[in-house]
Amino acid sequence: MSIMEKSDFFKNLKVVDLIFEVVDARCPYTSRSTQVQTLIRGKESILILNKVDLADPLVTRKWVEFFTARGEEALPVSTFSREGYGAVKKILSLKAADLNKVLKEKGRRNRDLRVAVLGIPxxxxxxxxxSLLGKRAVKSGDRPGVTRGPQWVHLRGRISVLDTPGLMFPQLEDEDAVFRLVFTRAIDPDQQDIIHLSEKLLQFLNERYPSALTNLGLSKGQPLTLESVAKVKNFLSSQGGYDLQRAAVFIFAAGRKGKLGPISLETPDDLQ
Ligand SMILES: Nc1nc2c(ncn2[C@@H]2O[C@H](COP(=O)(O)OP(=O)(O)OP(=O)(O)O)[C@@H](O)[C@H]2O)c(=O)[nH]1
Ligand SMILES: [Mg+2]
Structure with a gap:
């Protein structure tokens, strides 16, 4: 964001009534940004666990229980399956009606409920x-940094929603966090890191979701290494041997598309 856009962004945020903090349901803890948390302090907010279609449903349920126990409102949502949209729309119309009532009591003119959507890339x-609007009003895409500046969109029923660019406080010293953020594509890794990160991914899958790898045609009991992926896919290097870089890119891409099956990258138990 440019400096102008940044100042615009904070001005916009000041007038917002409600925040939807959007995280990735596959790692709702790691994909929560401390920067977002600071910005929304003191504001009413709802945690949206988006992309539940890609997450392990049992783990998603645990996360909802986890956040609820901490006194937060958490809603599992999928733009793809449309899960959760009924609940979101209900909240919006109730809040808009509440606002209208309060303004009326104060003798003020009715105005739109202002909602902002915030989260990491x-x-x-x-x-x-x-999805809330029912049409493509703002740009989206499977890479970080698609939304460049804040943008208001008017919704039916006296509601306006502010789309914002992904925010992140880079706390990237934790390797497990980096691997989760790369998997969900909040960040793109450096070329030299992808092999190492994909090895972490394979190790994680071997431990928690061994069936994920059979989904890719890797047989059970096979040593599940980058090399075995390259072998099954016949990714050969021009220097001879296997192309591990290509295998690494492939395994991440497959995971992102849900081809490994529904996977959650962390559970509340991992926090202890
Ligand atoms: N499977 C699945 N994919 C989703 C879902 N919601 C969004 N996506 C995909 O995730 C990618 C990112 O979506 P965007 O809406 O551009 O994400 P954003 O948070 O606005 O991203 P930035 O503006 O770059 O910060 C796109 O490829 C979407 O199609 C969902 O519920 N399920
Ligand atoms: Mg965006």
């Missing part, structure tokens, strides 16, 4: 907004 903020 690529969690599906713009897609969430488009």
């Amino acid at each position: 690529n969690t599906g903020k713009s897609s969430f907004l488009n």
